[in-house]
Amino acid sequence: MWKVRLLALLMTALALPAAAQSPADLKPTPPAQVPAASEAPASAPAPASTLTKADVDTWLDGYMPYALQTGDIAGAVVVVVKDGQVLTQRGFGYADVKEKKPVDPAGTLFRPGSISKLFTWTAVMQQVQAGKLDLDRDVNDYLDYKIPPAFGKPITLRHIMTHTPGFEETAKYLLLTDPKLAKPLGEAMKRWVPTRIYAPGQIPAYSNYGASMAGYIVERVSGEPFAQYIQNHIFTPLGMQHSTFVQPLPANLAGGMSKGYEQASKDPQPFEIIDMSPAGALSATGADMAQFMIAHLAHGGPLLDKATAEQMYANANTPYPGLPAMGLGFYHEDRNGHRIVGHGGDTDVFHSDLHLFIDDGVGLYMSFNSAGREAAAHVLREHVFVDFTDRYFPQPKPELPTAPTAKEHAQVMAGHYVSSRGSETNFMRLFSLLGEAQIVANDDDTITVSALLDAARVPKRWREVGPWLWQDAEGKERLAAVVKDGKVVMFSIGAYAPIIEFVPAPGSLNAGWITPVMAVALGVLALTALSWPVVALVRRRYRYNPGITGRTLILHRATRAAAWLVLVFVLGWGLMLSVINHGVDALDGRLDIWMRLMQLVLLATIAGTVAAAWNAYDIATRGGRRPWTTAWAVLVALSLVFFVWAAINVKLLTATLNF
Incomplete structure (x- = not known):
């Protein structure tokens, strides 16, 4: 849910000045037409492996144990579903290192972090489907407290579900270890309403507060406490018997909870309590998460009707042509010509990802109970997703020529940038200064971004393949910029584009x-x-x-x-x-x-x-x-x-x- 090591905070919890542009002002400069695979020389992909239990298990057995050991990660769960069935669900390593208790995908609970938001968004859409919520209505109409006016525009649930309500980041009380400090959801929401630093719908800036407010709205319009609502309307219909938003865990589930570790070689950490629970309080087994994936791959299954579910997966906000869009709650991770939606999640010690190949009936979920050495879990989960996609859904990769504007545009891009996810009114503004990204124009007309590293912790080189569109050396990721009047307004990469942008650092934060x-x-x-x-x-x-x-x-x-x-x-x-x-x-x-x-x-x-x-x-x-x-x-x-x-x-x- 949160990038919670200090380095990650410096990378993602950075502030922007309140911008004044209108959505029209932020319309990106259209990129040049990039040659299609059929129009440019292409490197032939490896033949697609057959997506069977035997093949996936063999692949995972050769992948996970060594990765966990070298990364100092205690344990992991990996689940793959296909065509409405669980294809495989595997546990690796230990749920309790000291006791040598292995991870059981059917019985060991992990903390999926911000993947919890997908349950919150699903609950919102259930209430939209029931006619109790309107995605385009002022959220103040549903609250028993007021979001102060700003920018002359109200916040709507559509803004919240696309992470464009304009809130600055929050951190206080988000993650607790003392149950006595926890508050009921309504009280947690009213402790402090974060300042709105962008106009609604303007700039994506990932917001835990916004997601929690959506959960509180569900609680109010349904008349059920949020955790009970999820139990009654999602867990029970799907048979998810080992899942809960209740904190601390109920007695019948507490014994199955995996320990959480900074590193496997260190002592376990206390159970984490997420005060604004709709943003990340879920505890669940891998087997239960399989049922949630199966329901959404069935276009909502027993949870939503097909039309409502499709609204969640459709493009709702596309900050950059050529990069993945934001759906309603789900963000796109499209690769190799396949439509993929999903969500990632981090607590302090658990790190997870969920990916739905929405048109292929395939889902992939993984969760790690340790950050590992040098945040190894973050690198590992990215590579598992990319390698899984390339293995079972390969696509020829065109050899795209370098754009003739590469040198000129590299020089325009050079400079210091801060993240749209940040704060303007409190000490977290310090993180903008300490952790901003720097773009350097290289002699070979590529660019490097200090915050975007490869697995060896070296900044990637990005080659322009179309005006304001770059590709990394491996051809696995793209970077794009929004440019107006010859100046960079914002840039991002495919993995961040729907939810977090980088904008030029103002002089006061450069x-x-x-x-x-x-x-x-x-x-x-x-x-x-x-x-x-x-x-x-x-x-x-x-x-x-x-x-x-x-x-x-x-x-x-x-x-x-x-x-x-x-x-x-x-x-x-x-x-x-x-x-x-x-x-x-x-x-x-x-x-x-x-x-x-x-x-x-x-x-x-x-x-x-x-x-x-x-x-x-x-x-x-x-x-x-x-x-x-x-x-x-x-x-x-x-x-x-x-x-x-x-x-x-x-x-x-x-x-x-x-x-």
Whole structure:
């Protein structure tokens, strides 16, 4: 559900300024016609393997055990369905490493994370089908609290199901380990309504809050608590007897729950509680997930009528021609000429994917109970999907020529970008600065994107095969850009395009200049702070009295104290980020007091900055000072001013601690 290691937070929880363009302004420049496979030389694919239980099992047996071992992943479940039947369901590794308890696909529960949203979206469409919900009606009509007006447009369920309601990201209380902190769904939703930073329908920005609000709307219009609604209207009709949204787990299911691990070689983590449960609280066995896939592959099965189900799979928002679209809740992952819809999911320790080859009657589900070494589970699940598709649904890959605009467009693309999924009003704006992506134009007219790595953790090279359309070296992924008046508005790759975009970093968040200036400023302030006691000791040792008294002495000391406060502030936030990196459950309010303490330190630093500016002015206007002394005083003052601006700019000083 959430990218919960700090590196992943820096990659995906980045903020954008509230944009002002209308949907028409964001209309992408149409890409040039890319030659079809029949019009360009193509590399012949390997012959398609027959999709049988024997073949899939043999393939998985040669794939999974070694991958789990080398990735330090404790266990996994993989399920394949075909033509309304379970083709195979396999458990690999351990549900409990210490007890050597193997994963049982029929009895071991995993946490599918954001795949839970597919159950929420299905519930919404059931209520649409029943005439109780309208996808294009203001959601405020269904709520017992109000979404504040913004941009002159209401939010609708269609916006929410396409991740275009415009909410900034939320993180506080999303994942808990203490059941006492959990709130009923309605209370969780009303804790804080995130700010709307985009106009509805404008820019896709994945939103857990939006999905949870949809679940709360289902609860209100149905008159049933959300978890009970899913039990009555999805689990029971499908015979999913080992699935629940209840947290902590009911006694009859708790014994089957897999342990969750950061790595198999480390101790297991506590059971994760998702406070906004419709976004990711599901616990389920692989066998039960098979029944959910079978129902949707039957165009809704017993859950939805065919017309309603097809609305979910049809293209509802296409940010880029040439890249997959967003359905209603499902996002497209189309490959090799096949229509594929699905969803991924992450908690802190569980990592999952579900893929439906909607016109082929085939479904693939996998879940891992560990992130693994260097996030190995993320790489593994991507490769399982791609290799499964290429094995059973191969397609010739045309050898596309490099576009004649490659050099020019690579230079236009070069720069710093932030993710549309982020925050503007709280400290998570810091992640935009720390984790933004940089595009570099290479000498061979390709581009590299710092945030898009291959399995070896090396940035991929992207070759332009049509105007504003790039392909990676393996021909397995595409990248596209929306360009207006010769400037990049946003770009993404096929895997992200329906839900997350990258947009040019504004000057106030551009690490290209902020990072080096910050490095110089911190260096100056560190030297100033550390030299203060050293100089004092030397003066005492040699009984030297510089003759500084009165206001001059006060300003001198206040400047040095401000430098020390900066070091305390940086250390304090560094420690808090380290705690968050250990587990996002730390964002359950326990850090609030430390955030407030750091804000007090920052306020004191602001006062010290005023003193430093006064000190620099005093030294510069007072005669008899050496030029070096004046220059250093000015440099220290400027460093403090820049640091204070940067801290306020990334919202490390706020009236509230909502995020």
